[in-house]
Amino acid sequence: MLKIKNLHASIDGKEILKGLNLEVNPGEVHAIMGPNGAGKSTLASVLAGREEYEITEGTVDFEGADLLEMATEDRAREGLFLAFQYPVEIPGVSNVNFLRTALNEIREYRGEPAISAKDFMALVKEKSAIVELDAKLASRSVNEGFSGGEKKRNEIFQMAMLDPKLAILDETDSGLDIDALRIVANGVNKLKSDKNATIVITHYQRLLDYIVPDFVHVLYNGQIVKSGPKELALELEEKGYDWIKAEFAH
């Protein structure tokens, strides 16, 4: 589904990703961990198509197409979804209007007719139940005045609505209380199938108790320096990153 080869990306002349490799197949869950500033959000942004980054080297193949050549909105329409670490507020635009616009743009791209208002509302009802999103939040302006945890929950609600092939969750667990963490993680699990894949960026092993990864990767200094089974997360939780930093010191 996703093949990243030797990816180099910089911003404002500073290289952040320094030859990153990663392969994700349908049905898989990958966890990416790593110290602050390692480049995890940068990777997510580069994949999603944020224009500020300059790609200096490498290739990214998404479902057989060259992802780096695609326009940002087309990546989304092809099924790439990013749950933001810091979701943005859009005052005056209701969540439902925002999502209906998005959904219809995606459908149009795929040659499908626009969704009727009735079907759309039914979908909102069904998907908001998955993350137990308060109905009031669905009709409020996008993220405006939402608490930190509500914003994160709203990201997963949007993911449920748009039904992506590849979802990248950037620290979706941070800011969630213990119950919310379980609800949101269960939501993600319910959305899982053998056709889609998930990349979970997190600092905490606890999330991985709920969303069990097939692989855990350590991103350090712009590269994936270590990969392993889910037990690697436990090891990191216990030992921290020093041993990895020592191993890859330059």
Next chain:
Amino acid sequence: MGYTENDLAKDLENSEYKFGFTTDIESDRAPLGLNEDIIRFISAKKEEPEWLLDYRLKCYKIWSEMTEPSWAHITYPKPNFQGISYYAAPKQTKKYESWDDVDPEMKATMAKLGISLEEQQRLTGVAVDFVMDSVSVATSFKSKLKELGIIFCSFSEAVQEHPELVRQYMGSVVPATDNFYAALNSAVFTDGSFCYIPKGVRCPMELSTYFRINEANTGQFERTLVIADEGSYVSYLEGCTAPQRDENQLHAAVVELIALKDAEIKYSTVQNWYPGDKNGDGGVFNFVTKRGICETNAKISWTQVETGSAVTWKYPSCILKGDNSIGEFYSVAVTNNYQQADTGTKMIHLGKNTKSTIISKGISAGKSHNSYRGLVQIHKNAHHARNFSQCDSLLMTDECGAHTFPYIECKNPSAKIEHEATTSKIGEDQIFYCLQRGISEEKAISLIVNGYCKEVLNQLPMEFAVEAQKLLTISLEGSVG
């Protein structure tokens, strides 16, 4: 609701000024220039009574002695007042009794404007008085309004049929001496709309007029007079579209609103004069004087969405004369490319417990300049007057400008005045967020901008809000930077 995102998508395909076409109806027009004889010509053409000719001549004299004002934040080539034809009328002078009688070409024009009268009448119950080049050519729903004693007709017709009302109220809110353009309008106005709502009547439909400049080089000088008698209510809509032009066109309208005791007038405008091309050539100069007066317990709300014109100069105002009267001003002004807008409002508090609200949303794109100029004046007898003003500016590029000039003159210590202002740049983060959800950049801007203007758009009647949203989107195409 009637508006779908697909409508928007269709509009987006068409990035050139959508209504840039002209209708080829032979016209009967005045020779270029302005002097007493031209005024006599206009008055004679319109078969006006003596008193009105005298009024025009008096105003012409006032105007000739005035000098054209200039403002700090607007620059434009001064119109050549002797190079304009002050009167043009479609050659067919006969009035249309029914829809079938209307010139097919006229119908085609209206269809292109997306305001088919048939549709509007049937679906929305809006009575449309379509002003094409100064003379009203189609008036509808008259009989229904007549039953209620509501008068809604062209200004010329009102002069003939209801001279006493016109004589009593014309110039009572905006005297000819008020400003240069008001004086000019008072001397040469050709037509416009007139509306009278009798005591205690609630007008059951939105009254709507579409203006359109159609003759090359024809200055447009509409005159609108709305009188809401005691305890009555009316919602009045005015919308403008103009065809593409090379030379600048002058538009200097005067609108007067009179809300008598306990009456309420809601006046909404979607203004879309041709703004000039990407280099700033062409485009309409829009110098408008709009003012309303409120008697005791009366209320006037101005709502405007301004997207057009090369130069806009406009301050819909309220004179809160009666105790407990209310004035409101909700405005969205968009400028793009080289457009310049200087708009705002004046709230003049004379009576006790008078209240005013000002919500102004400016959006600047391209190299445009957008200024808000507002005056809140509390006179010494206006005990416990209250004003709330909120002026927000949204910048789409680094090259555009937004300026806010709030003036407050308070002569009564019991008054409460609040003013809030913000300036923000459209967020790249917001746009990226939308793109990441599969929304195109144009649509993202449209969503964000419409969200930003929501408080104002919410004040518009539904059909108008739909049109306004589309206009906002069209006028901001490709504007982020």
